Amino acid sequence: MMDSLRGQNLLDLGELSRSALIEVLDTAESFVEVNRRVVKKVPALKGRVVASLFFEESTRTRLSFETAAKRLSADVLSLAVASSSVKKGESLKDTIATIEALGIDAVVMRHRSSGAAVQVARFVPHVRVINAGDGLHQHPTQGLLDAFTLRSVLAERRGERGRDTGAELFAGLRVLIVGDIRHSRVARSDVDAYVGLGATVSLAAPGTLLPEGVEEWPVDVVDDFDESLARADVIGVLRLQHERGTGAFVPSLSEFTATHGLTAARVARLSPETIIMHPGPMNRGVEIDASVADSPASVITRQVANGVPVRMAVLYLSVAGGEGAW
Numbered sequence: 001m002m003d004s005l006r007g008q009n010l011l012d013l014g015e016l017s018r019s020a021l022i023e024v025l026d027t028a029e030s031f032v033e034v035n036r037r038v039v040k041k042v043p044a045l046k047g048r049v050v051a052s053l054f055f056e057e058s059t060r061t062r063l064s065f066e067t068a069a070k071r072l073s074a075d076v077l078s079l080a081v082a083s084s085s086v087k088k089g090e091s092l093k094d095t096i097a098t099i100e101a102l103g104i105d106a107v108v109m110r111h112r113s114s115g116a117a118v119q120v121a122r123f124v125p126h127v128r129v130i131n132a133g134d135g136l137h138q139h140p141t142q143g144l145l146d147a148f149t150l151r152s153v154l155a156e157r158r159g160e161r162g163r164d165t166g167a168e169l170f171a172g173l174r175v176l177i178v179g180d181i182r183h184s185r186v187a188r189s190d191v192d193a194y195v196g197l198g199a200t201v202s203l204a205a206p207g208t209l210l211p212e213g214v215e216e217w218p219v220d221v222v223d224d225f226d227e228s229l230a231r232a233d234v235i236g237v238l239r240l241q242h243e244r245g246t247g248a249f250v251p252s253l254s255e256f257t258a259t260h261g262l263t264a265a266r267v268a269r270l271s272p273e274t275i276i277m278h279p280g281p282m283n284r285g286v287e288i289d290a291s292v293a294d295s296p297a298s299v300i301t302r303q304v305a306n307g308v309p310v311r312m313a314v315l316y317l318s319v320a321g322g323e324g325a326w
């Protein structure tokens with residue numbers, strides 16, 4: 001367990017202690033102010049080089065990591081995988097060795113293989129490695145930005161700032177995560193973040209979309225999604241991952257929506273205080289109704305916006321060791 005991310009790789013959110021999680025959230029809160037300035041730039045990573053390697057598709061994570069690195073004044077090397085020598089069959093090890101030879105301080109990497117970021121951290125021990133999503137394993141910065149978003153929303157309701165509350169707002173908070181848990185690295189990182197900060201987490205999914213070994217996760221698995229909705233303070237909806245063959249795990253999309261979709265009819269029965277989240281990208285009309293995604297209860301756009309200050313905090317702590325002017 002790490003008590004601080006300073007100078008460390010971020011590979012698996014389960015490795016961060018509660019105080020390390022709070023350190024990231026508090027640091028991110030400082031960077032929110034930078035992102036409100038006319039000139040959204042600080043010199044914290046001036047002279048450092050961050051390589052952005054996305055071997056799997058991304059919109060939010062890649063753009064917000066690259067924006068975060070640039071706002072910290074780092075130089076960003078962005079590998080266009082589709083037109084790189086990866087397409088000629090170059091191995092991950094050789095690709096990383098090539099990029100390291102160019103002189104880099106950090107790698108932000110997404111890969112379809114679970115464990116790829118851990119492997120790269122072994123290849124380049126002197127370079128900081130940030131996992132931007134590896135297969136079904138982890139998406140640590142999504143877990144951090146989801147926790148940051150929740151803490152901000154709850155603190156605002158009390159007229160406070162999140163950083164003044166530490167993890168207090170998570171105590172007794174009931175989070176229900178619904179959808180394709182089996183194929184979701186976000187589910188794993190969200191559970192690590194929420195439970196690590198003191199919340200209670202329940203999972204709802206058709207049996208075929210629950211992961212093997214879920215009984216060992218620090219969560220409850222609910223049998224009746226409709227019945228569990230009324231007890232949730234927060235509902236985190238997850239995408240059906242067509243690219244990972246989810247279609248083979250449900251009889252039809254419409255049956256999934258009927259049993260586990262966050263429809264307008266279901267939301268109409270909830271308290272107006274219930275917070276609705278989705279990491280994106282969404283399948284509107286499948287796991288979440290379009291009107292629900294766009295409703296006042298939804299914080300989905302805030303989740304995206306918070307990706308920048310949270311990723312600035314991760315880069316600042318991991319790559320600069322939390323040192324340096326800004």
Ligand code: CP
Pocket residue numbers: 057058059060061062133139142279280281
């Ligand atoms: N939430 C998320 O990881 O989105 P992207 O795949 O667009 O990065």
